[in-house]
Amino acid sequence: MEYRRTAVIKLDTPKGANPILHETVEQFKHCANTASEWCWHGRRQIPVESGCQPETRGVSSDDDGYHVTSKAKAEQALYDQLRNETNLTANLIQKGIRRAVEAVKSGVERLKRGERTSRPYFSADSAVYDKRSATFHRDHVSLSTVDGRIECDYILPDDSEKPPTKYVSDEDFEFRMAHLQYRDGDWYLHASMRKVEESDDPESDSKHRTVLGVDLGVNNLAVASTGRFWSADEFNHWRREYEKRRGSLQQCGSRHAHENIESVGHKETGRFEIYLHSVANELIEEAVEYDCSHIVFEDLTHIRENIPKATWQHVWAFRRLYEYVEYKAEEYGVEAVQVDPRNTSKRCSTCGFTHSDNRSGEAFCCQKCGYENHADYNASKNIGLQYLRRRQNADDGGASVDVRLNRGTLNVNGEYSSTALGS
Ligand SMILES: [Zn+2]
Structure with missing residues (x-):
């Protein structure tokens, strides 16, 4: 029986580590976004007709083979380029590419269902680590960065009965992989942990x-x-502003105004997203x-x-x-x-x-x-x-x-x- 838990661990970063971690995450995002762009627009470069957004174009069943959803193909095509463009280790580059491929896969599934979607874009300050790019200990982690390894101590609450301390201090839970994330001025490790236990009660793993x-x-x-x-509130405010601006542009009625309505739409959509x-x-x-x-x-x-x-x-x-x-x-x-x-x-x-x-x-x-x-x-x-x-x-x-x-x-x-x- 297997238990999976995610431990959200706040990190105590050593002096001078902050800019290095930021640069690492930036370069990771660069890998993911480069791969997303390549996979989404695919091997056949279809010229973009005016007024038609390639990101939101529906895909019919005969469009199979346009988007790339194979990790191996994406890695083969992009690995060398990204190795030149970044200071990341091979493992982090690979993780960046894979993250994008997974997201493109879900996007393609949505297109197949006839839903509108756009190319996955990675804006959150986050990078994916596994046991090759990070060494997980019970009180600290060693992370591969653009400038060698950086060791960060965990800041764990004292209460050992509550997560994340409960799982981190339990030797039976092994670290599998983790997301390094930056939020409100602090770095966090979102660690996926797993405990495998022998038991003759097959039901108990889904209890609680x-x-x-x-x-x-x-x-x-x-x-x-x-x-x-x-x-x-914020969403409704933007929505009303958008309606107001669209309303006043529509009154002008010219072709120019029409183009402006389109651009207002795209800008607002990005903001909402x-x-x-x-x-x-x-x-x-x-x-x-x-x-x-x-x-x-x-x-x-x-x-x-x-x-x-x-x-x-x-x-x-x-x-x-x-x-x-x-x-x-x-x-x-x-x-x-x-x-x-x-x-x-x-x-x-x-x-x-x-x-x-x-x-x-x-x-x-x-x-x-x-x-x-x-x-x-x-x-x-x-x-x-x-x-x-x-x-x-x-x-x-x-x-x-x-x-x-x-x-x-x-x-x-x-x-x-x-x-x-x-x-
Ligand atoms: Zn009642």
Whole structure:
């Protein structure tokens, strides 16, 4: 039986290491973005017609062989060039190329399903390390950089019962690989750890699993069942600015104005995407921190009916956000799933009573048991519970799964228990 956990470890970097780590990550991104460009635009260089964005062009089934999704092919074509252009070790160059190929693969899958997507672009300050480019110890790590190896101590909380200390100090958990990430002025190691244990109880490895429920909306873009909110204020502000500028350009009506509308659109889209990437990263962080195996969203198929106030930009944002979480979460061993959203906003997450009177704007107050909370937060718990019910019906061996809240969990019957973090 195998346990997989991600330990998020803050690093104590030695003096002078900061610029070297930054340069390493920059060069890693250069490898990934160069590979993404090459793989996405493929071997046949199709001339770009005016007004047609190659990134968002749909691909029909006979376009197989246009995008490159083979790691071996990409490495063969790009390795020497990137070796010349960077000071990275062979292993890091290879990891950069592979990261891009994985992302291009997911992009091609989306195109095949007829969805719009664009060439993967790597903007987050992050690099991928395995056991050849990093040596993982229990209290420090040695990282390969553009300027030799750098050793960083771990900054671990004292509580050995909680992650990340719990896993890092447990010799049974081995380090498999890690993402070096820079966030808010600090460096972190997102380490994937694995514990292999012999046992004659085949069910116990999936016991204690928890899921993170996420509600999407127009006032709060996302609300997690752990009580974390992502406000849509900034997004809504940009959206209104965009509509205003587009409106005034449209009044001019000239060809020139039309081109301006297009350019406003592209600029805003880029801005939204950057914002949505950061929300997606934070949702995954939340899931990793709370040790959740799944991030549960509502099914977006009938999103316009479920959220009548959603504009086309909101719908676009929800779809993008889910897409980002879906492909990013994979690297952390977390899975993004969607469930039927019916009644998730009207249902009481405590007693199950479902009535439209339970909800009034942002306030939820159960007409039966009196449970009161923010309506979006109540919905996020219901979305997690919906997934639990679906699994219960799926009959997968009776493994218990709970919804993760801030200081405890909810079981499939909506019963709360205050439990310690971890497995
Ligand atoms: Zn109730």
